[in-house]
Amino acid sequence: MGIAVEVGLIFVLLLGLGVWGIATGVRVSRTHRAAGVSPQQLAALAQPYRGVLGEAADIQKDVNQRVREAPAPLRKDLVDLSQRISRLIERAYPRARHGTTLAGYLLELESDDPQFQQTSEAATRVETELEHFLARDGSTRHDPGRLPARAGER
Numbered sequence: 001m002g003i004a005v006e007v008g009l010i011f012v013l014l015l016g017l018g019v020w021g022i023a024t025g026v027r028v029s030r031t032h033r034a035a036g037v038s039p040q041q042l043a044a045l046a047q048p049y050r051g052v053l054g055e056a057a058d059i060q061k062d063v064n065q066r067v068r069e070a071p072a073p074l075r076k077d078l079v080d081l082s083q084r085i086s087r088l089i090e091r092a093y094p095r096a097r098h099g100t101t102l103a104g105y106l107l108e109l110e111s112d113d114p115q116f117q118q119t120s121e122a123a124t125r126v127e128t129e130l131e132h133f134l135a136r137d138g139s140t141r142h143d144p145g146r147l148p149a150r151a152g153e154r
Helices: 002-030 039-043 049-069 072-108 114-134
Strands: none
Touching (some): 039 049, 072 114
């Protein structure tokens, strides 16, 4: 009978650890994750790409702050918004890095080089595409006291 009690206690202990592991996994999966692009990666970008993506990262920080302060019914929507902003930053980062490469290449060219004009136009296109990608209305200005509006609320 002593062995049966020990086996029963071990089973209950393992069952408790399993339930705790599942509960912890669910809790962690519901929390928002940080942006996949680090501040060091943003700092390595040339202007205006650093400014545009930095502003998107600031918006995400504002939303994350509101997640911590929000009542429970709004929290899930704000976490979803934060995750969408994070994905947006991750998707825009390679294009911004490409623009930074073009800007660096422009610094190496002389203004009378045949590739200068073509590279300059490409850099301008990348900048414009990125700004429109991050702000559909063409404006990248963000008011930290106001959350970004949904598409139907503009």
